Amino acid sequence: MANHMNAAKNKPVGKSLLGGAMIIAGTTVGAGMFSLPVVGAGMWFGYSVLMLLGIWFCMLMSGLLLLETNLHFEPGASFDTLTKETLGQFWRIVNGVSIAFVLYILTYAYISGGGSIVNHSLQGMGIELPQSVAGLVFAVVLACIVLISTKAVDRITTIMLGGMIITFFLAIGNLLIEIDVAKLLEPDGKQSFMPYLWAALPFGLASFGYHGNVPSLVKYYGKDSSTIFKAIFVGTFIALIIYACWLVATMGNIPRSQFSEIIAQGGNMGVLVGALSKVMESSWLNSMLTLFANLAVASSFLGVTLGLFDYLADLFGFDDTRYGRMKTAIVTFVPPTIFGLLFPDGFLIAIGFAALAATVWAVIVPALMAYKSRQLFPNHQGFRVFGGTPLIILVVLFGVVTGACHLLAMANLLPQFS
Numbered sequence: 001m002a003n004h005m006n007a008a009k010n011k012p013v014g015k016s017l018l019g020g021a022m023i024i025a026g027t028t029v030g031a032g033m034f035s036l037p038v039v040g041a042g043m044w045f046g047y048s049v050l051m052l053l054g055i056w057f058c059m060l061m062s063g064l065l066l067l068e069t070n071l072h073f074e075p076g077a078s079f080d081t082l083t084k085e086t087l088g089q090f091w092r093i094v095n096g097v098s099i100a101f102v103l104y105i106l107t108y109a110y111i112s113g114g115g116s117i118v119n120h121s122l123q124g125m126g127i128e129l130p131q132s133v134a135g136l137v138f139a140v141v142l143a144c145i146v147l148i149s150t151k152a153v154d155r156i157t158t159i160m161l162g163g164m165i166i167t168f169f170l171a172i173g174n175l176l177i178e179i180d181v182a183k184l185l186e187p188d189g190k191q192s193f194m195p196y197l198w199a200a201l202p203f204g205l206a207s208f209g210y211h212g213n214v215p216s217l218v219k220y221y222g223k224d225s226s227t228i229f230k231a232i233f234v235g236t237f238i239a240l241i242i243y244a245c246w247l248v249a250t251m252g253n254i255p256r257s258q259f260s261e262i263i264a265q266g267g268n269m270g271v272l273v274g275a276l277s278k279v280m281e282s283s284w285l286n287s288m289l290t291l292f293a294n295l296a297v298a299s300s301f302l303g304v305t306l307g308l309f310d311y312l313a314d315l316f317g318f319d320d321t322r323y324g325r326m327k328t329a330i331v332t333f334v335p336p337t338i339f340g341l342l343f344p345d346g347f348l349i350a351i352g353f354a355a356l357a358a359t360v361w362a363v364i365v366p367a368l369m370a371y372k373s374r375q376l377f378p379n380h381q382g383f384r385v386f387g388g389t390p391l392i393i394l395v396v397l398f399g400v401v402t403g404a405c406h407l408l409a410m411a412n413l414l415p416q417f418s
């Protein structure tokens with residue numbers, strides 16, 4: 001839901017802390033959330049919550065380190081300027097490529113997840129479609145909104161965000177009441193948990209990604225470091241609470257052994273939501289849950305593709321005329337949609353690769369930039385993240401270890417629950 005940062009850029013809205021916190025929470029909570037119970041099934045609830053806490057802390061710190069660097073520059077300076085001025089041309093290019101890669105692969109992940117959830121919804125109405133076609137419908141409808149204008153995206157996602165909050169609490173509230181504590185605390189299946197942590201780390205990292213919005217917040221609030229700090233803290237904390245509730249709701253209702261089936265079917269969004277739907281008594285609440293999942297993935301799609309659309313228009317120099325926007329739309333949407341048609345079930349794999357690229361620009365580069373900017377501006381009196389160099393080392397290590405886990409998991413060298 002990165003589009004709310006565009007809202008911040010364009011509209012003279014009241015600059016309350018809440019607005020900034022919602023921008024961050026909106027971007028953070030997205031499709032990554034739907035991967036968490038599936039990849040966390042092996043280690044189950046306790047370790048999953050511990051992992052989320054650790055990742056939340058590291059991702060909060062990397063965002064604050066990015067803020068620290070950003071505050072040395074004029075509001076409006078973006079990643080490109082920050083990397084160029086602190087780390088030089090090499091990192092500027094590595095960073096730019098990794099951002100573009102994340103945006104593209106997330107677009108594909110959303111088409112895959114969106115197709116899966118649209119299909120699940122249509123089945124509820126008695127309509128059968130191949131999942132790839134459902135993905136195509138999902139992509140074409142939402143791409144048209146992006147093609148119309150930024151304003152259209154802003155309006156529609158604001159409505160979607162409201163809808164998400166309402167449907168989340170209605171559906172999850174009920175699931176939270178119905179949970180079976182034994183399922184949560186005494187999981188069935190193979191009694192080995194901790195080794196499955198490693199393969200899940202990249203998914204946790206992707207779920208806490210929001211860093212593209214930090215420069216937007218600086219542009220929005222100016223150099224008001226204390227408000228931006230609070231907005232990032234509160235926004236990511238809201239995401240942490242939502243994820244914890246989501247884990248309680250899913251793992252408290254679906255037994256661990258049943259996750260094997262979900263994983264065997266590809267672990268896509270529709271399969272998970274379908275399994276949850278089966279345990280929900282009321283068909284009305286069931287619709288709320290399905291609606292929530294649709295809104296979550298649709299609003300993330302709009303936010304991310306709007307970012308990609310603007311990025312590509314700038315990169316290729318396409319103008320804002322009807323013809324120019326058409327060209328930008330083609331390079332933005334056609335490649336991920338073709339992938340979505342060819343590989344409709346790559347949702348989890350795509351989120352994993354998004355995490356790999358995000359370790360670069362959302363974790364390692366912000367830490368390195370903060371290290372460098374402390375050398376460049378040694379007498380700076382303003383905002384500085386606590387913890388000195390040890391904290392920077394911790395954040396870099398977190399990024400490197402998580403990236404390595406993704407590669408090892410791809411090579412089948414890490415234990416994976418099945």
Ligand SMILES: N[C@@H](Cc1ccccc1)C(=O)O
Nearest residue numbers: 028030031032206207209210
């Ligand atoms: N956190 C987002 C993904 C994301 C990653 C990195 C940056 C921005 C967004 C999600 O879960 O859908």
